[in-house]
Amino acid sequence: MIRLNLLPKNLRRRVEPGWWRLAAALFALVVLGTLGFLHYTAYTELALARSERDALKAEVEALKPFIEEQNRLVQERKTLEALLAIREGLQKDFVPWSQYLAAFINQIPKEGGRLPVALRSVGTRALSEEEANTQAQNGAFGGKKVRVEFTLQGEALNQGALVRFVRAFETSPRFGIEFQGASLDPNRGLYTFIARVGVVGGEQGAR
Numbered sequence: 001m002i003r004l005n006l007l008p009k010n011l012r013r014r015v016e017p018g019w020w021r022l023a024a025a026l027f028a029l030v031v032l033g034t035l036g037f038l039h040y041t042a043y044t045e046l047a048l049a050r051s052e053r054d055a056l057k058a059e060v061e062a063l064k065p066f067i068e069e070q071n072r073l074v075q076e077r078k079t080l081e082a083l084l085a086i087r088e089g090l091q092k093d094f095v096p097w098s099q100y101l102a103a104f105i106n107q108i109p110k111e112g113g114r115l116p117v118a119l120r121s122v123g124t125r126a127l128s129e130e131e132a133n134t135q136a137q138n139g140a141f142g143g144k145k146v147r148v149e150f151t152l153q154g155e156a157l158n159q160g161a162l163v164r165f166v167r168a169f170e171t172s173p174r175f176g177i178e179f180q181g182a183s184l185d186p187n188r189g190l191y192t193f194i195a196r197v198g199v200v201g202g203e204q205g206a207r
Helices: 019-093 097-107 129-137 159-170 202-206
Strands: 117-126 146-156 175-185 190-200
Touching: 097 117, 097 146, 097 190, 117 159, 129 146, 146 159, 146 175, 159 175, 159 190
Parallel strands: none
Antiparallel strands: 117 146, 146 190, 175 190
16 A cells, blocks of 8 residues: 655654664663673772771781780880899999998008008098099099099008008009198197098999
């Protein structure tokens, strides 16, 4: 059967070509495919990140005992270092008074097994590093750097005994002396004197 459309051209129904429907469908498929690919990629990355997080958590849990042990050892080391610092400070400030006193007494010259010099009072004090340096620079104790100082008040049987006493400490490398004065007691015939004796350089000066 032949169909004739006798309507004018402006009133006839227009028949659109079908290619745009195909293009629209293809575009929709491309968009859906892209969205699907992006979703799959994001999901895969998220899964990998979760897997890595779980692995790190497991590793941390496995290493936790070792980390705690390391922290304990670090704390123990800090405690030991603090104790060693205290010990070093005590050793630095420690003064072996018995050794210094024995060395000082042994340095006093004797005559016939007796001491011609009698000490009426002996004062002692330890010098700081700074004070020892200052005194040595100022020429005290013959310029020797002393660690311990003895302040003496004593009596000598005669002038010769007093001179020998001073010389014994003046010429010794282990000691230095600051002779401060002497006077003769005419009633007893004894020389009373005042002096300072220094022991040089720590324990080595006491040996």
